[in-house]
Amino acid sequence: MLEKNRIYNMDCLEGLKRIKTGSVQAIITDPPYFQGLTQDGTRGDFADLEITRPFWKGLAREINRVLKPNGEFYIFMDWRGFAFYYPIFAEYLPVKNLIVWDKGAGPGSFYSYTHEFILYGTKNTGLRRGGTNVWRVPGFSVGAAGTDGEKIHPAQKPVAIIERCLLDSTQEGDLAVDLFGGSCTTAVAAIRHNRQFVCFEVKESTYDKAQRRIALEKEKAAKGDKTDEDTRSKWWRDPPPGL
16 A cells, blocks of 8 residues: 555556555546647647556556545546547446536637546445535636636646545545645645545656645645635635626
8 A cells, every 4th residue: 555645656557556445535637638739739639649548547446446435536638538448448337427627718719618528436335415516616817827826737627626535525534645745735635624535647857846835735734724724715705696
């Protein structure tokens, strides 16, 4: 079993294999949104992703293995990647819904991209969740920068949207795992709410930035600094007018 409450600079599939079966309460992760582009920036198609299919199948199997019998998962994706990801994850994981994250604003020339998807599921056959599957939480272009500060990763998620997943599906002391750590917002939310975490990030420069962010968050927690937690948690409970 890997040491908890730290980020690992390693491939997430190899990392998951080192986590004990049935020990994770929540998987909260944000895989690359790479559908539509090839590495040279030209337009791509699904054929470009076929080489990665064995990796994603292996990852889905490992997610299913490490989740507790009542574990839950949240996998972020956009409309381009959904058609590729969904059949793979649904083959190995008990998918229950597709959450729509309404960010309030976004880029785009043919209607704007104001939403992202979150593939949600649970192994708990007796669990029932009320509420809507449309979550209105401001993205960085609307208000998250005012509470989270400037992004350290281009795909960084606001703390508030990760908090929503974490607080819905875990209790204090539970373990949450983020497979594609990036800025490690999952770790930040976990520290603020007394959850345990394990994050993986394969890119060394991103890993270094995330380590510094986690260290700063742990330092704040040790000092009893609750200002950021109170402010950011409020976003998804009481969104600004118009969202």
